[in-house]
Amino acid sequence: MSERVHWCRETGDLEARLDSLGAGPLALDTEADSLHHYPEKVCLVQLSFGGIDLLVDPLAGVDLAALEPILEKREVRKVLHGADYDLRILNRDFGLKLYGLFDTMIAARLVGERSFGLAALLEQHFGVALEKKYQRADWSRRPLPQAMEAYAVLDTRHLIPLAELLENRLVELGREGWAAEEFAVLEKVRWNDRADRETYRNLKGSGSLERRGLAVLREIVAVRERLARAADRPPFMILLNDSMLSIAREKPSDRRALSRLLGSRGRGLRGPDSQRLLEAVGHALNLPEEELPELTVSRRRRRDGPAQERLRALLGRRETIALELDLEPSILGSRALLEAMLSRASQAQDPGGTPGLRLWQWRLLGPELCRIAP
Numbered sequence: 001m002s003e004r005v006h007w008c009r010e011t012g013d014l015e016a017r018l019d020s021l022g023a024g025p026l027a028l029d030t031e032a033d034s035l036h037h038y039p040e041k042v043c044l045v046q047l048s049f050g051g052i053d054l055l056v057d058p059l060a061g062v063d064l065a066a067l068e069p070i071l072e073k074r075e076v077r078k079v080l081h082g083a084d085y086d087l088r089i090l091n092r093d094f095g096l097k098l099y100g101l102f103d104t105m106i107a108a109r110l111v112g113e114r115s116f117g118l119a120a121l122l123e124q125h126f127g128v129a130l131e132k133k134y135q136r137a138d139w140s141r142r143p144l145p146q147a148m149e150a151y152a153v154l155d156t157r158h159l160i161p162l163a164e165l166l167e168n169r170l171v172e173l174g175r176e177g178w179a180a181e182e183f184a185v186l187e188k189v190r191w192n193d194r195a196d197r198e199t200y201r202n203l204k205g206s207g208s209l210e211r212r213g214l215a216v217l218r219e220i221v222a223v224r225e226r227l228a229r230a231a232d233r234p235p236f237m238i239l240l241n242d243s244m245l246s247i248a249r250e251k252p253s254d255r256r257a258l259s260r261l262l263g264s265r266g267r268g269l270r271g272p273d274s275q276r277l278l279e280a281v282g283h284a285l286n287l288p289e290e291e292l293p294e295l296t297v298s299r300r301r302r303r304d305g306p307a308q309e310r311l312r313a314l315l316g317r318r319e320t321i322a323l324e325l326d327l328e329p330s331i332l333g334s335r336a337l338l339e340a341m342l343s344r345a346s347q348a349q350d351p352g353g354t355p356g357l358r359l360w361q362w363r364l365l366g367p368e369l370c371r372i373a374p
């Protein structure tokens with residue numbers, strides 16, 4: 001192991017190392033075991049600053065509350081790449097919040113990088129190659145293989161110089177304010193526990209089910225959650241979403257029908273598991289009408305001809321502006337966001353107040369919308 005790499009397996013060691021951080025900046029990343037265990041957990045936290053790389057091991061009992069004062073100190077810059085997931089799981093597992101964020105993935109997109117994954121950026125700007133295969137590795141392994149350790153270190157070692165490079169480009173392009181607005185929004189991200197009985201509605205295809213089918217799906221999703229936790233395996237390894245939708249549509253009444261329905265996709269189920277699924281189907285089929293889930297009405301409205309024309313015109317202006325700025329059009333605003341802006345305008349509401357719309361986006365698109373909107 002390199003002399004600049006240090007494992008922190010005790011809280012006191014982490015606290016002592018952080019004493020030398022000073023004004024920062026601090027690069028941070030996390031590794032979890034989502035493809036190998038359920039529920040997933042944070043298995044490793046990587047920190048780089050001042051020429052050292054720390055591998056912090058929460059599985060060894062390190063209290064990550066030691067990071068709280070630093071993470072919440074706005075004047076110390078924290079550099080992450082694609083921070084959304086890291087912020088959510090750090091908040092979920094340890095109650096941590098982070099301020100003073102610089103997200104290199106967001107910055108890369110705002111300066112016009114088309115390949116904005118960390119591996120692509122490091123190779124392009126520093127000639128550093130990352131082994132992508134370790135992204136799907138089991139980070140709960142101990143001792144951690146040397147190759148995985150090296151990969152983890154590289155995830156943060158070059159983040160600070162990458163941030164400096166991207167910040168200089170943001171300033172040159174006059175887009176540092178854009179980035180600051182995006183970072184401020186991302187700092188508000190918190191873990192939102194959606195492990196409730198309404199998650200079944202988020203499955204693609206659930207909108208095509210009638211009320212009884214929705215009730216079956218609701219029960220099947222709950223059974224899969226329990227089986228996944230008991231087996232310490234990700235839910236998709238227990239039962240695929242498509243399989244659950246097939247059960248909800250066909251409503252099998254015996255094991256033969258269930259087995260025929262699932263085919264090879266049900267190989268991971270044991271006999272008792274199949275019985276639990278059948279019992280869930282039976283329970284849903286016996287529910288009184290008033291206990292069935294209500295159907296949700298799609299929020300997407302059928303647009304008339306003029307509305308469609310206005311949307312096409314705004315999308316066209318978005319394409320033109322993006323070309324002029326050498327940006328991907330979606331960065332300026334998704335199709336759904338543009339639809340929402342036009343919808344507010346048509347209802348005499350302020351389109352500048354559209355949820356999710358950034359000020360920098362409004363300054364670019366607002367004048368165009370005002371020319372198009374009725």
